[in-house]
Amino acid sequence: MTFGATLPEPQPPSATPPVASTTPMPIVVPRTGNGKLNVAPGTSARVGSGELIEYRVEVEDNLPVDPATFARIVAATLGDDRGWTKSGRYAFRRTPTAPLRIVLSSPATTDKLCAPIQTRGEVSCRNGNVVAINALRWIEGADSYGDDIDRYRQYVVNHEVGHTFGLGHQGCPGPGRKAPVMLQQTKGLQGCKSNPWP
Known part of the structure; x- marks a missing residue:
């Protein structure tokens, strides 16, 4: 008596099960974005005791960076005791309608936002x-x-915000010394040691 088709014999387990890759996938930044800027929602608490600088955070739509995450890093940098608030001259608060815009953008959009400053798809700027x-x-x-991306991010935020205070670029004060935050550290250290703080 048959009850249907004959089932195949069970196969023994493979001697070498597939192994998940431990190499992280690289994050790809598009050279040209779609130009749509998304404002990070919400408002942060005021940090610092000096002149209040209100800013908003925007991230280009097709970048692999969450606006809330970018906003959190910017706020942590601007609110750090080693940063612009330490002198008592400045205070910061993020709001979605503030006049100062801190924008994370693709290289091509950065070039447009910075023009006529020549960023050539490689560097950041402050423009107006x-x-x-x-x-x-x-x-x-x-x-x-080097590999210290977190410290570099602190540097680039502090450097470009420093320009909004009217500060220009500085040189290295001497070999082996701490670089001023207004040194163009993205382009090199001129013999100084990297430093993300003013």
Whole structure:
């Protein structure tokens, strides 16, 4: 008596089960974004006791960076005791409608936001009321900071915000000394040691 088709014999388990890759997938930053900027929602608490600088955070739509995450890093940097608030001259608060815009953008959009400053798809800038952070640098960092992407991100935020206070670029004060935050550390250290803080 048959009850249907004959089932195949069970196969022994494979001697070498597949292994999941432990190599993280690289984050790809598009050279050209779609130009749509998303404002990070919400408002942060005031940090610092000096002149209040209100800012908003925007992230280009097709970047592999969450606006809330970018906003959190910017707020932590600007609110750090080692940063611009330490002198008592400045205070910061993030709001979605503030005039100062801190924007994370693709290299091509950064070039547009920075024009006529020549960023050539490689660096960030401050242009008027816009601090444009190049997403390529945000993800990859710079040689001057090696693998320490977090410290580089602190540097680039502090450097470009420093320009909003009217500060210009500085040189290295001497070999082996701490780099001023207004040194163009993305392009090199001129013999100084990397430093993300003013």
